[in-house]
Amino acid sequence: MERLVRASGLFGEDVRIRPLHGGITNRNYVATTDHGEYVVRIPGERTALLGIDRAYEAEAAMRAADLGIGPAVLGMLKNVGTLVTEVVDGRHLEPTPFAERLDDVVDLVHRFHDSGPLAGAFPIHRIVEWHARDASAHGVMAPPSYERLHQQSRRIEAAFGRAPMPTVPCHNDLLPGNILFADDRVWLLDFEYAGMNDVFFDLANLSVNSEFGPETDEHLLTLYFGAVSKSAWARLQLMKMMSEFREGMWAVVQQAISTLDTDFVSYAHERLGNCERLAGRPEFENWLADAANPIS
Secondary structure (H helix, E strand, O other): OHHHHHHHOOOOOOOEEEEEOOOOOOEEEEEEEOOEEEEEEEOOOOHHHHOOOHHHHHHHHHHHHHHOOOOOEEEEOOOOOOEEEEOOOOEOOOHHHHHHOHHHHHHHHHHHHOOOOOOOEOOHHHHHHHHHHHHHHOOOOOOOHHHHHHHHHHHHHHHHHOOOOOOEEEOOOOOHHHEEEOOOOEEEOOOOOOEEEOHHHHHHHHHHHOOOOHHHHHHHHHHHHOOOOHHHHHHHHHHHHHHHHHHHHHHHHHHHHOOOOOOHHHHHHHHHHHHHHHHOOOOHHHHHHHHOOOOO
């Protein structure tokens, strides 16, 4: 890592490296210089199979930096292709205090959504299919639940298609670990999966990863749209299923390609199990019907 950092020409001679713990795709480090601290990454094995395009990531990260919602980008680590970004102050929050800062988070997400098209795309219904294909090509078959969930994915896609909304720039990985809170501001981190997608995927991804309940979901939709319509509620709930479906299939691909010491089998089982529970809710058919209507 020291050799790569020194060869990059980004830091000068006096640079110190330490590990940065966290993350289950890349190995992360902090490079400290007299001018500041920067995050540098060594990507995991064959991350392109996870839907990561480093050029698209760079565009999205620089967009976020220009908007003031993401860390400044110093440059690209030569021969590795990953970004070097400034370390920013802040902390992660547990679910209750996180929900208390939801207005700040939604403001950042909304600003990113409104910032204009990105070159990259993250078509969620195709992503889960590509993950099944790529896992199989590398020797790991999709679990039996995949076909059942894929059929529901197609029904969700058809329902949304009856009253389509334009895609927007989405983060697509709104885990609590990718949101950093300071006293007077919030940062969005890690734009590896960013690209054009359905607005409700980002909102549902944020909700399901942060363990929001119904009241917080209502608050989320009110903050974003100004009100809670039946169609918006249904689309949020259905995209929670797609968020869990994608996360589970992502872990299936990781089983085939990752060399990190992470139990991706258990992770996939947990996420796909959550997805099946959402798809088995008695409200599911009503959600499909309501989602076919325009957002009012």
